[in-house]
Amino acid sequence: MKLEWKDDLDLDMIAESGQCFRWQKTGQEGEYRIPFRRELLYIRRIDDTHFDLSCKERQFERTWRSYFDLGRCYRDIRSMVCEEEDPVLYRAQQLGAGIRVLGQDPWEMLITFIISQRKNIPAIRLAVEKLARAAGDPLEGRNGEIVWSFPTAEQIAGMSEQALAEVKLGYREKYVRKAAEDAAAGRICLEEMEQMDLESCGKALREIYGVGRKVADCVALFGLHQLDAFPRDVWINRGLAEDYGGEENFPYDRYHPYNGIMQQYLFEYFRNRPRETGSFH
DNA sequence: GCCCAGGGATCTT
């Protein structure tokens, strides 16, 4: 189907934004292949105001409209930032215009961000892909290509010790194993967390073994669509220290309830700007 | 609150 869309939606920026790790470029101009639950979408921009999607209208309405958070105007949210008041974020949102916070699967986000600790983005991609191949189901894409679905809690819990060890998750393996067992047994219920406010679901998430403040905020933001969650990773902490004199000085109240969207602009900005190498003083 | 191990891939030198 053809989608007319005039608000922010830059596929390359989203793919690089560190919220999704399984988008793949297909080789066709600007096109991405996106696995979500048991579906696959091929999407590319046609022109300034149009996109081509491999799904039918009905499937778009049922699944992909919310996946891309198309019920919200990101230009309006960006316009909350005042150039004089907050020049750093103002610049960040200018450069990051096109980013959206996706509505991804909570379980996939939980496991992905448990895996993400002390890894860089290419390494996270590799580990998630290995896990999907080891325990997911094959989905048939275009031209008969196979993409592996993200494994369910039951599928991960059912993996042999050897099979899980081959994914080479290191010390995170025990976290992933326990989360899968607890979710399969109903001791972790992400569906319940979808009904909670940020404080409650943040607390519930941090009770999961291997989930601290950072991972909880990522799952809340990217998996439970809590747009006020503000994950602090090394890039954000470094940037807030340099430009705001510390993370405590960021004007969170000013951007409530969209601090998580602002975090995405800052993450992109801090991560892509040139770094001091320390090789000369 | 502070400190450090834990594993492997990637980035830097």
Add this chain to the structure above:
DNA sequence: AAGATCCATGGG
């Protein structure tokens, strides 16, 4: 080739 770092956390 080797060392540092990586979207952190749990436990001491």
